[in-house]
Amino acid sequence: xxxxxxxxxxxxxxxxxxxxxxxxxxxxxxxxxxxxxxxxxxxxxxxxxxxxxxxxxxxxxxxxxxxxxxxxxxxxxxxxxxxxxxxxxxxxxxxxxxxxxxxxxxxxxxxxxxxxxxxxxxxxxxxxxxxxxxxxxxxxxxxxxxxxxxxxxxxxxxxxxxxxxxxxxxxxxxxxxxxxxxxxxxxxxxxxxxxxxxxxxxxxxxxxxxxxxxxxxxxxx
Ligand SMILES: O=C(O)c1ccccc1NCC(=O)[C@H](O)[C@H](O)COP(=O)(O)O
Numbered sequence: 001x002x003x004x005x006x007x008x009x010x011x012x013x014x015x016x017x018x019x020x021x022x023x024x025x026x027x028x029x030x031x032x033x034x035x036x037x038x039x040x041x042x043x044x045x046x047x048x049x050x051x052x053x054x055x056x057x058x059x060x061x062x063x064x065x066x067x068x069x070x071x072x073x074x075x076x077x078x079x080x081x082x083x084x085x086x087x088x089x090x091x092x093x094x095x096x097x098x099x100x101x102x103x104x105x106x107x108x109x110x111x112x113x114x115x116x117x118x119x120x121x122x123x124x125x126x127x128x129x130x131x132x133x134x135x136x137x138x139x140x141x142x143x144x145x146x147x148x149x150x151x152x153x154x155x156x157x158x159x160x161x162x163x164x165x166x167x168x169x170x171x172x173x174x175x176x177x178x179x180x181x182x183x184x185x186x187x188x189x190x191x192x193x194x195x196x197x198x199x200x201x202x203x204x205x206x207x208x209x210x211x212x213x214x215x216x217x218x219x220x221x
Pocket of ligand 1 (some may be wrong): 099
């Protein structure tokens, strides 16, 4: 089975190239000032221009207003918007209409009742990002390198494609795919050696492990 991989939080051109060469399907750019992966709109444009045809460029925003989104969408060549805040289903539908781009809505999961939101958003979003719920008081609503209990989404189906995220690494992604039946996976922290610092070898190892073409996983100290 083909697994599609998204590497999120890219900040350097060489990592965009590594993502493409490894065979990932999506490259994610973060627009959230408190994040160590935050990009200015101009930085994101320059990075997006490094992406070859076939690598989908995803802008991740958090409760962004229209003027910020207009600026991003007008400046950065994009293939998808990832909404990672508390955007309502109505807001998701509105943005989908406004920009004509596919929307992936992130939903944080910690326990069974959290799953209801996935059903709700699947009616308005093009894709779902099934992520770990951030811990109380966390600065970042995602990208915390924390996993949730994958048994909660074991063999669950929603009416739109979904992507598993949260605490995935080259070491655990194959097991996560096996346990959940996910056909798409997303990673940020698990391919970094420090917050916001991606590692090309870990990117390659992650894609290989996720897609079942694993060679060896580098150990970083
Ligand atoms: O990465 C960030 O800094 C970030 C900031 C604000 C909202 C979301 C953010 N990241 C989301 C992701 O990178 C992933 O989509 C997902 O949460 C998995 O992250 P990780 O657990 O670090 O692999």
